Amino acid sequence: MHTHQVLSDRDRRDWVRLARSDGIGPVTFFGLLARYGHVSHVLAALPDLSRQARGKPIQLISTAQAEDEIAATHKLGGMILAACEPDFPRGLAALTPPPPVISIVGQAGLLARPMVGMVGARNASAAGLRLAREFSAGLGQAGYVIASGLARGIDGAAHAASLTTGTVAVLAGGLDHIYPPEHESLYHQIADRGVLVSESPLYATVHARDFPRRNRIISGLSQGIVVVEAEARSGSLITARLAAEQGRDVMAVPGSPLDPRAAGPNGLIRDGAQLVTSVSDILACLQSGRGLTESKPVSYGHEDQGIVLQDTDIDKVSRLLSAVPVSLNDLATDAGLPWRTLAAIIVELELAGRATTQPGGLVSGPV
Numbered sequence: 001m002h003t004h005q006v007l008s009d010r011d012r013r014d015w016v017r018l019a020r021s022d023g024i025g026p027v028t029f030f031g032l033l034a035r036y037g038h039v040s041h042v043l044a045a046l047p048d049l050s051r052q053a054r055g056k057p058i059q060l061i062s063t064a065q066a067e068d069e070i071a072a073t074h075k076l077g078g079m080i081l082a083a084c085e086p087d088f089p090r091g092l093a094a095l096t097p098p099p100p101v102i103s104i105v106g107q108a109g110l111l112a113r114p115m116v117g118m119v120g121a122r123n124a125s126a127a128g129l130r131l132a133r134e135f136s137a138g139l140g141q142a143g144y145v146i147a148s149g150l151a152r153g154i155d156g157a158a159h160a161a162s163l164t165t166g167t168v169a170v171l172a173g174g175l176d177h178i179y180p181p182e183h184e185s186l187y188h189q190i191a192d193r194g195v196l197v198s199e200s201p202l203y204a205t206v207h208a209r210d211f212p213r214r215n216r217i218i219s220g221l222s223q224g225i226v227v228v229e230a231e232a233r234s235g236s237l238i239t240a241r242l243a244a245e246q247g248r249d250v251m252a253v254p255g256s257p258l259d260p261r262a263a264g265p266n267g268l269i270r271d272g273a274q275l276v277t278s279v280s281d282i283l284a285c286l287q288s289g290r291g292l293t294e295s296k297p298v299s300y301g302h303e304d305q306g307i308v309l310q311d312t313d314i315d316k317v318s319r320l321l322s323a324v325p326v327s328l329n330d331l332a333t334d335a336g337l338p339w340r341t342l343a344a345i346i347v348e349l350e351l352a353g354r355a356t357t358q359p360g361g362l363v364s365g366p367v
Contacts (some may be wrong), residue, residue, distance in 0.1 A: 014039040034306060226264070
């Protein structure tokens with residue numbers, strides 16, 4: 001039985017180097033670790049692999065850049081945690097694949113407590129904002145930490161109402177990047193009394209592609225997600241879909257069919273989400289729900305030897321891939337392989353130009 005490991009300074013620097021390198025997402029990161037056994041072996045093998053790669057080359061950041069980011073994060077009062085460490089949030093560690101590293105600042109102990117994600121429209125109605133505040137305050141009183149994305153509207157109301165009981169803001173940009181700018185005061189309050197979490201490198205500004213990644217972290221941290229208001233094509237619905245894929249409870253507040261902000265929640269309820277209209281509804285759902293399965297501590301790449309891949313498995317996975325992106329979880333089920341073996345196979349197929357990894361842990365075949 002492997003146990004979690006606290007990284008040495010050198011290993012942490014190596015994890016940051018690999019995680020921050022251009023062309024390496026979480027699937028590739030854990031695939032390389034599974035293949036080579038230890039992060040130092042991966043870094044040693046990368047120059048050769050990059051030369052062989054038919055896809056885009058892998059651009060490693062320098063040792064100095066990784067050390068600078070770790071030092072600058074410490075200066076902010078924060079730290080960088082790797083997925084193999086004991087303090088890494090349990091819900092995130094259980095994802096397939098988890099984010100390799102996250103940066104945090106604030107009251108790190110909150111990350112070990114049960115959490116509920118509260119998400120919704122940026123252009124929320126007054127009624128929606130009131131509900132978000134009531135729900136967040138009530139869940140806080142019941143012992144839950146509120147996770148959200150620091151966006152305008154529902155997110156901001158949820159954070160403000162749960163500052164005293166525990167709130168986690170997941171940022172799309174770097175830990176030091178305050179977005180939106182009008183939440184500067186809220187950002188600083190959360191840094192003092194709650195926790196700020198980011199998967200992005202320090203100094204990273206926000207791009208559209210960062211929001212689905214942020215949403216995956218919100219749902220990954222949470223036992224369940226509550227969608228208060230959301231239009232038919234909204235980021236909150238991405239969070240709800242990811243939550244469902246991750247085996248979390250999805251709850252939604254119904255609204256008038258005349259209000260476009262009710263289209264999202266009403267659609268979720270039609271598709272099987274739990275209808276909630278009060279704190280007690282949410283608590284009942286969380287207590288009867290699937291909750292977070294205990295993730296056993298796993299060792300992420302501290303073995304001396306990597307796994308040996310079988311050609312038959314590589315061919316089987318190659319046949320399963322098509323132009324339609326699928327999740328690593330679904331592929332693992334269909335191929336009958338552990339997800340880390342599968343990630344290692346995806347790396348081989350990527351190098352051969354026979355697979356492409358997409359944001360959010362999705363994989364597709366050659367286009």
